[in-house]
Amino acid sequence: MASLITHPNLPAPDDFYEALIDLHRGLTEAQSALVNAKLVLLLANHVGDTDVLRAAMAAAREDVVVASPEDSP
Amino acid sequence: MAFTHPVYEYRRAPELAGQGEHRGAIVVGAGPVGLTTAIDLAQRGVAVLVLDDDDTVSVGSRAICYSKRTLEILDRLGCGEAIAAQGVSWQVGKVYQGDTLAYHFDLLPDSGHRRPAFVNLQQYYLEAALVERAQALRNVELRWRHQVVAVAQDDARVTVGVDTADGRYDLTCDWLVVCDGARSPVRRMLGLDFEGQVFRDRFLIADIRMTSDFPAERRFWFNPPFHPEHSVLLHRQPDNVWRVDFQLGWDADPEAEKQPERIVPRLRAMLGGQAQFTLEWASVYTFQCRRMRRFRHGRLLFAGDAAHLVSPFGARGANSGIQDAENVAWKLALVLRGDASSALLDSYDAERVAAADENLAASTRATDFITPKSAVSRVFRDAVLALARRHPFARTLVNSGRLSVPAVHRDSPLNTPDTEVFEGALVPGAVAADAPVAGPHGHWLLPCLGGDFTLLAFGDAVTTTDACALAQGAVPCRVVRVGGARPDALVDRDGLVAARYDGRDGTCYLVRPDQHVCARWRAFDLARVQEALARATARLVAPTPVR
Numbered sequence: 001m002a003s004l005i006t007h008p009n010l011p012a013p014d015d016f017y018e019a020l021i022d023l024h025r026g027l028t029e030a031q032s033a034l035v036n037a038k039l040v041l042l043l044a045n046h047v048g049d050t051d052v053l054r055a056a057m058a059a060a061r062e063d064v065v066v067a068s069p070e071d072s073p
Numbered sequence: 074m075a076f077t078h079p080v081y082e083y084r085r086a087p088e089l090a091g092q093g094e095h096r097g098a099i100v101v102g103a104g105p106v107g108l109t110t111a112i113d114l115a116q117r118g119v120a121v122l123v124l125d126d127d128d129t130v131s132v133g134s135r136a137i138c139y140s141k142r143t144l145e146i147l148d149r150l151g152c153g154e155a156i157a158a159q160g161v162s163w164q165v166g167k168v169y170q171g172d173t174l175a176y177h178f179d180l181l182p183d184s185g186h187r188r189p190a191f192v193n194l195q196q197y198y199l200e201a202a203l204v205e206r207a208q209a210l211r212n213v214e215l216r217w218r219h220q221v222v223a224v225a226q227d228d229a230r231v232t233v234g235v236d237t238a239d240g241r242y243d244l245t246c247d248w249l250v251v252c253d254g255a256r257s258p259v260r261r262m263l264g265l266d267f268e269g270q271v272f273r274d275r276f277l278i279a280d281i282r283m284t285s286d287f288p289a290e291r292r293f294w295f296n297p298p299f300h301p302e303h304s305v306l307l308h309r310q311p312d313n314v315w316r317v318d319f320q321l322g323w324d325a326d327p328e329a330e331k332q333p334e335r336i337v338p339r340l341r342a343m344l345g346g347q348a349q350f351t352l353e354w355a356s357v358y359t360f361q362c363r364r365m366r367r368f369r370h371g372r373l374l375f376a377g378d379a380a381h382l383v384s385p386f387g388a389r390g391a392n393s394g395i396q397d398a399e400n401v402a403w404k405l406a407l408v409l410r411g412d413a414s415s416a417l418l419d420s421y422d423a424e425r426v427a428a429a430d431e432n433l434a435a436s437t438r439a440t441d442f443i444t445p446k447s448a449v450s451r452v453f454r455d456a457v458l459a460l461a462r463r464h465p466f467a468r469t470l471v472n473s474g475r476l477s478v479p480a481v482h483r484d485s486p487l488n489t490p491d492t493e494v495f496e497g498a499l500v501p502g503a504v505a506a507d508a509p510v511a512g513p514h515g516h517w518l519l520p521c522l523g524g525d526f527t528l529l530a531f532g533d534a535v536t537t538t539d540a541c542a543l544a545q546g547a548v549p550c551r552v553v554r555v556g557g558a559r560p561d562a563l564v565d566r567d568g569l570v571a572a573r574y575d576g577r578d579g580t581c582y583l584v585r586p587d588q589h590v591c592a593r594w595r596a597f598d599l600a601r602v603q604e605a606l607a608r609a610t611a612r613l614v615a616p617t618p619v620r
Contacts, residue, residue, distance in 0.1 A: 033449075037456035045466040 004055035075312070076197055078129045081204065081217040086235065088242040096122055096246040097409045099233060101221050101259055104131070105196065106377030106394035107252035108203035111213050112150045113402030116524065117586075119409055120212040122244070124235060126220035130200035133354040134280050137193050137310055138388035141181070142479040142504060143395050144188040145588070149524055152206045153188070156199060160192025161309050166291040168473050170458040172298055176468035180476060185509050185569045187517040191388070191476070193289070193310045199391075224249065224259050224373070231372045248405055250374045252398070257379035265370065269363020269433070272384065273323040274444040277357050279336050281315050283350035293473035295443075295458055299342040304443050304473070306386075314353055317343065318385075320443065327357040360384045362437050364429045369422040374401050381429040383436035386443060386474030393432050396479055397425050403524070403586035407610060412548050417611040420487050428480030435475045442472035479504045482589060489583075489592035489605040496575040505529070505588045506573040510555070512563035518570055521563060524586050526550040526606060531571065532578035533557040534597040542599060548610050550583070550602070585609055 010016050023039075024032045044053055087093050098114055100107045103125035114121045139156065147153035167177040180190035207213045222241070223234030226249075233244045251259045260267060292307040294300070303320035310316060319339055321330055329335055336355055344350065364381035368374065377394030401421050407413035445451035460467035482488065482502035489501060499506060507519045514521045528535065528543060528550055540552040554562040555570050556578075565571055574582060583592040583605050592605035607613035 030452075033452045034456055034459070037449075037452045038460055041453070041456055041460060041467060041470070042464075045464075 002049050002052050004052050004059065006059070076195065078132070078197065079201060079204075081128045081215065083128060083218040083238065084216065085239045086216065086219065086237060086242050088235075088244065089237075089239055093242075093244070095230070096120070096244065098122075098248045098250065098405060099124065099231075099244060099246040100250045100252060101233075102252035102254060102377075102379070103127075103200075103204070103215060103217070104252060104254060104377070105136070105199055105203065105391050106379075106398050107250070108200065108207055109146070109150065109395050109398035110250050110252060110376065110402055111215075112203065112207050112210065113399055114406060115207070115210040115213045116150065117403065117406035118212070119406050120214075122214045122216065122246075123207070124216050124219045124221055124233070126218065128217040130197040130204070132197075133278075133356060134195035134197070134310060134314065134316065136196045136199075136385075136388075136391035137308060137316055138191050138392075138476075139194060139199065140388060140392045140477045140479075141186065141188045141190055142477075143392050144192065145504075145507065145519055146395055146399050148188070148520060149399075149588075150206065152202045155202050156194060157188060157192055159198055159202075159311060160194035161289045161311055162189035162192050163289045163291060163309070164190035165288075166293065166473070166476070168461075168471055169292070169294040169297060170461070171296055172294075173462060175295075175458055175461040175471060185567055187507055187509075187519070193308050193316075195310055195312075195314070196391070198311070221253070221259060222262075224262060226372045246372075247409065248372050248374065250376060250401060250405070251379050252375075252377045252394070253379050255378040255382055257375070259373070260365065260375065260379055263370070263373075266366050267363050268366065269361055269382070270437075271361045272359065272440055272444060273446075274440075275321040275323060275325045275327060275330070275357055275359050276385075277319040277321055277325075277330050277336065277339075277355065279317045279319070279340060279355050280310070280353040281317065281340060281350040282313050282353050283315060283344070283348065284313055285315070287315075291476075295454075295473075297343075300339065305343065306473070315350075321357070325357070330357050331355050358385075360440075362433050362440070364426070364433060367422055368397075368425055368429075369418055374405070374418065374421060376401055376425075380425070381433065383432050384440045384474075386439045387432075387436055387476055388474070389432040389436055389477045392477040393428060393480075396428065397421075399587045400425055407548065413610045413612065420485060420611060424480070424482045424485050424487075427482065427484065431480050432477075439472045439474045443474075485591075487585070487591055487609045487611065489601075489608055491593065493593075493595045495593060497573060499574055499582070499590050499593070501590050501592055503590050505582070505584050505590055508565070508569040508573055509567050510563040510570060511566050513561065518563070519588060521553055522584050522588055523551065526586060526609070527584045528552045528602060529574070529582040529584055530554050530597060531556055531574075531576040531580040533559060533562075534579045534581070539597070539599050543602065543606075546603060546606060547612070548606055550606055583609070 098121045100111045100123045111121045111123045144153050164181045168175045220236045222236045225232045230245045231249045289309045294305045306318040308316040368380045376397035383389045404417045445454050457470045510518050535552050543550040579596045581594050581597050591609040
């Protein structure tokens with residue numbers, strides 16, 4: 001069973017980060033949100049492993065404090 | 074031709090004259106679920122009384138999509154052909170974003186099935202056909218305008234108070250099957266729980282009559298230009314009637330939206346200014362996803378909308394209710410005959426609660442897609458729809474309602490778990506698949522299985538002596554052979570029985586009276602079949618020993 005890779009795995013981290021920021025250049029907040037959502041969906045399908053995706057979701061949510069009970073899932 | 078509502082005759086209860094007797098089973102509610110239960114019980118030799126507070130069939134088209142499994146159940150109950158012939162068959166669904174086709178699905182892509190994936194038919198036609206069938210059965214008594222106003226039970230019996238135009242009377246019975254709908258008066262008078270959630274959205278149903286060459290497909294639009302920011306669903310029904318379902322949003326005024334002067338412009342925007350149509354029926358609804366915690370409460374068995382409610386997207390309301398009916402009927406018949414203890418009825422609860430949860434999950438997920446509850450949920454929904462135009466993977470995420478399929482009772486206590494390897498979908502708990510055959514009972518497998526326990530045996534492995542032993546058991550089991558040399562064996566004319574059941578010489582499937590598989594083996598062994606029969610009728614509770 002594959003596990004979520006959290007050690008450095010990007011061959012050129014700075015290039016990736018720049019591309020990610022560039023991806024959103026000139027977009028409104030709403031457009032950026034849509035592009036991010038599409039990106040998540042495309043990458044999720046590429047990963048295709050439920051355990052890895054769940055581990056990534058948990059890691060993404062870690063340390064994010066829920067402000068009020070109504071906002072909890 | 075427009076439908077004319079029949080009026081079923083009210084009759085004065087003999088109990089009001091001091092006559093009448095204790096009964097085995099009474100059904101509350103003469104809707105699709107109550108009528109199905111009554112017919113199924115009666116066909117199994119149980120005399121049944123049905124009480125309904127009305128004297129006609131449903132007003133408005135209401136539930137219109139009946140699944141392949143529902144048709145198969147109705148086939149067993151003697152009215153499948155009438156419904157299939159009257160309904161509009163369909164199997165293709167198309168989903169649009171804006172005015173662009175995002176994707177389409179085919180619910181029954183392979184051939185070799187007697188019944189289509191779905192037929193669309195107004196609920197009143199289904200009810201009228203079921204009433205006609207029930208009236209043809211000697212041991213069904215239908216009492217119209219007999220309203221249940223009180224229910225009490227003790228260890229020995231249920232007492233039902235009934236109100237009529239001629240006064241009130243009491244009935245007693247062993248078992249009460251409660252099919253009195255979403256607002257279930259019986260559930261309410263007993264103060265039983267009905268937990269779940271209400272969705273904050275409103276929908277308009279407009280049934281219109283028009284001549285159109287639109288194909289018989291399910292069409293669903295997200296954010297179409299003729300109804301921006303909301304969804305629209307279109308279904309074809311018989312008599313040139315079309316069901317249009319407009320999402321309105323939570324803030325819509327339900328009374329105002331029901332008025333023709335509001336509805337007609339919406340339809341003109343959709344169908345074009347020149348379209349000729351007349352409005353048949355309109356209704357504004359909200360929906361809830363909820364269920365009772367348990368469907369069996371002592372001598373009361375709740376079924377259909379009385380027990381569980383889902384959103385309409387997926388056609389899981391009436392179809393799952395009819396599966397409840399068929400699940401409860403054979404079990405109750407065995408209990409009333411004394412061939413099984415009332416413990417068998419606990420499996421009704423276990424199986425149909427699990428099925429309801431499956432339907433609730435499917436329905437809630439579809440609802441979350443159609444009516445996103447948060448800004449981010451809406452962003453993901455739009456992202457899926459945008460990606461679906463170009464990328465096949467995203468089409469699997471588009472959810473305009475996952476259409477009803479029969480529940481697989483995977484974890485049922487009545488199943489004997491597999492000890493051998495099988496391919497395909499027919500695991501213990503699944504509905505037996507239909508397939509073309511040639512045999513004494515026609516051209517399809519399911520009618521050959523009938524309505525009793527059946528051992529479907531591939532080849533000649535089951536001897537006449539073994540078949541007699543099974544036929545004469547505590548719970549009788551018929552043997553139906555496929556292939557092999559015997560003259561009464563079914564011929565697997567297209568090889569689809571073997572393919573769908575992963576059947577080889579010696580393979581045996583034990584099929585329940587409701588046509589669900591409950592055990593299967595690669596070789597026949599009388600003792601193992603008898604043990605599985607005992608388990609499937611709750612006469613054996615110990616876990617299967619590993620062989």
